[in-house]
Structure formats: C-alpha cells, structure tokens
Amino acid sequence: xxxxxxxxxRFMIGGTLGAAAAALAGYEALKQDDGTTVLRSAEQLTxxxxxxxxxxxxxxxxxxxxxxxxxxxxxxxxxxxSDEYAALLDGKFADWRLKIDxxxxxxxxxxxxxxxxxxxxxxxxxxxxxxxxxxxxxxxGVPLGSLLRSVGLKPAARFxxxxxxxxxxxxxxxxxxxxxxxxxxxxxxxxxILAYAMNGKDLAVGHGAPLRLRVERQLGYKQAKYLMRIEIxxxxxGLWGGNGGYWEDRGYEWYAGI
Ligand SMILES: Nc1nc2c(c(=O)[nH]1)N[C@H]1C(S)=C(S)[C@@H](COP(=O)(O)O)O[C@H]1N2
Ligand SMILES: [Mo]
Numbered sequence: 001x002x003x004x005x006x007x008x009x010r011f012m013i014g015g016t017l018g019a020a021a022a023a024l025a026g027y028e029a030l031k032q033d034d035g036t037t038v039l040r041s042a043e044q045l046t047x048x049x050x051x052x053x054x055x056x057x058x059x060x061x062x063x064x065x066x067x068x069x070x071x072x073x074x075x076x077x078x079x080x081x082s083d084e085y086a087a088l089l090d091g092k093f094a095d096w097r098l099k100i101d102x103x104x105x106x107x108x109x110x111x112x113x114x115x116x117x118x119x120x121x122x123x124x125x126x127x128x129x130x131x132x133x134x135x136x137x138x139x140x141g142v143p144l145g146s147l148l149r150s151v152g153l154k155p156a157a158r159f160x161x162x163x164x165x166x167x168x169x170x171x172x173x174x175x176x177x178x179x180x181x182x183x184x185x186x187x188x189x190x191x192x193i194l195a196y197a198m199n200g201k202d203l204a205v206g207h208g209a210p211l212r213l214r215v216e217r218q219l220g221y222k223q224a225k226y227l228m229r230i231e232i233x234x235x236x237x238g239l240w241g242g243n244g245g246y247w248e249d250r251g252y253e254w255y256a257g258i
Contacts, residue, residue, distance in 0.1 A: 012130060016053075024196035042063075057128070057189065058217070059215055060126070060216035060217050062107045062123055062124055063125065063126065064124065065124065067124065068136050068137060068199060070204065070206070071135075072137050077167075078205070078206045079206070080164075081163040081206055082165060083168075085165045088165075093209070093210040097109040097110065098211060098227060098230065099230070100151050100229075100230045100231075100232070101229040102233050103157040103233060104232050105244075106137070110147070112210050114144050115141075115196060116210070118142045118146065118147075119146065120193075121142075122140040123139055125139065128219055128258055130252075131220075137198055137199055138195060139195040139214045140193075140197040140198075141214065142196075143190065143192065143193050144160070144187050144213075145187060145192065147230075157233075158235050159181045159234070159244070160181060160187045160231075160232055161180070161181045162179060162180045162181065162213055162230055163223040164224050164225060164226070168246065171239050172240055172249055177246070179222065179239065179243040180224040181233075182213075191214070191215075191217070192213070193213075194211050194213060194214075195211065198234075205224065208223075208225025212224060212225040217256070221256060
C-alpha cells in the first residue's frame with residue numbers, strides 16, 4: 001500500500017468506523033487482526049448484500065429539518081491551494097465553469113448560474129466518514145442524471161470521474177490531485193446530486209464551494225468537493241493510480257457503499 005495519512009492508517013489497522021456505518025455494513029462481525037483485509041471484504045460484502053437485498057436504486061434515508069447537525073465537520077481539503085482557485089473564489093465563482101466531457105455526444109460547460117437555473121433537488125441525509133464521524137446536512141443541487149442526459153452519453157460510457165480543484169499529500173508520482181468516480185447506476189440514482197447549497201446557504205469553501213458531489217449511498221470520501229470537471233470514461237486505468245479515486249489509489253475500496 002502507498003503512504004496514507006496517520007488518521008487513515010489508524011482506521012485501516014484499527015477498523016474503527018462510525019457506529020452507524022459499521023452496523024449497516026457488518027464491519028463488527030468481520031473484525032480480525034488484519035484490519036486492511038477485513039475492510040476490503042466487508043466493503044465487498046456490503047456491495048453484494050446491497051445488490052441482493054435492496055438493489056442499487058434503493059434510496060438512502062432522508063431526515064427532517066430537526067435532525068440537521070448543529071455543526072458539520074470540515075474534512076480533508078479545507079481550501080484548494082492553487083492560484084486558479086483563489087482567483088475563482090475572489091470573483092465569487094462568476095468565472096467558474098463545470099466542464100462535462102469525455103464519452104458524451106455534446107461536451108458542455110455550465111456556470112453556477114446555469115446550474116442554479118435547472119430543476120433542483122433538496123435532501124437531508126447523513127454523511128458517514130470512515131474516520132468515525134457522521135453528520136446530517138441538507139443539500140440542494142442538480143440531479144447528476146439530468147445533466148448527463150443533457151450532454152448525451154456515448155454507448156461506451158461506464159463511469160463518471162469527478163476532477164477536483166485541490167491536491168492533498170502528493171504520494172503518487174508527485175500527484176495529490178483529488179478525484180473520484182462512480183458508475184452509471186450511481187450517476188443516475190435519484191439522490192445523486194451536484195450540490196451548490198448546504199443548509200440553505202451557498203456551499204462554504206470548507207465544504208467544497210462552489211460545487212460538490214453528493215452520492216448518498218456511499219461513504220464520505222466519495223463526496224467529491226471543489227468540482228471542476230466531470231469526465232465520462234469507460235475505464236479508469238489511465239487516471240493516476242488507476243483505481244478510480246484519490247483514496248482508492250491509496251488502498252481504499254472503490255465501491256464505498258453504506
Ligand atoms: N476534493 C475533495 N473532496 C473531498 C475530500 C477532499 O479532501 N478533497 N475529502 C473527502 C472526505 S474523506 C470527506 S469525509 C468529505 C468531507 O466533507 P466535508 O468537508 O464537507 O465534511 O469530503 C470528501 N471529499
Ligand atoms: Mo472521510
């Protein structure tokens with residue numbers, strides 16, 4: 001395994017996890033001395049169990065206003081360091097564009113105003129981070145499926161890759177670019193949205209301004225912040241470590257179902 005941060009390593013070895021996520025995923029039952037192996041098998045088991053019992057289309061639980069956490073932790077990157085991002089933030093993201101390209105019939109760019117003008121979905125859901133904390137927030141954004149329909153997917157399309165503005169520790173060939181990917185089942189899931197608002201306000205920088213992914217049936221690290229580009233691909237072998245995401249390239253499972 002490549003180098004991972006201390007808190008992550010503790011998780012991989014100790015097998016600690018948010019109580020809710022652990023109970024749902026059956027991690028406790030599988031706890032052994034070798035945390036890494038257990039994590040992997042538990043995640044694979046989760047995926048199979050979900051497919052068999054619920055199907056990937058099942059909805060994540062939605063909560064009520066009174067359940068919203070009074071404070072929602074900021075985790076991972078809290079502010080992309082590039083000059084490009086600083087300039088975009090300075091201009092209140094008026095010059096920011098979300099690019100959608102790759103295996104699409106009509107590549108397009110969307111401004112924040114374009115996205116806000118589209119039909120929106122609001123959902124109050126629980127975010128579960130593998131580091132052992134959860135928080136409930138209210139997210140508003142554009143269903144990813146409707147954007148993908150508007151650009152038209154080519155027949156070879158299999159995954160949506162989310163390219164982010166930030167870099168974390170540069171352990172892979174000098175690249176620490178954050179990125180994530182999901183398959184088309186999750187991309188068209190009704191609760192998969194590109195969120196520009198949280199708890200009724202524009203997304204704060206710490207939470208991924210101006211736009212982040214919410215893919216509610218998966219763990220925290222899949223919820224990519226600081227979105228710049230969505231690339232539609234048929235394989236992620238050409239991307240950085242080839243495992244489909246920043247944390248995946250550092251030993252985490254690609255399918256982080258909860
Ligand atoms: N671009 C980017 N997205 C990211 C991260 C990150 O460091 N960079 N961290 C991930 C992790 S591990 C978690 S738990 C959540 C944290 O989201 P929050 O800061 O809104 O709590 O974002 C995820 N998405
Ligand atoms: Mo996380």
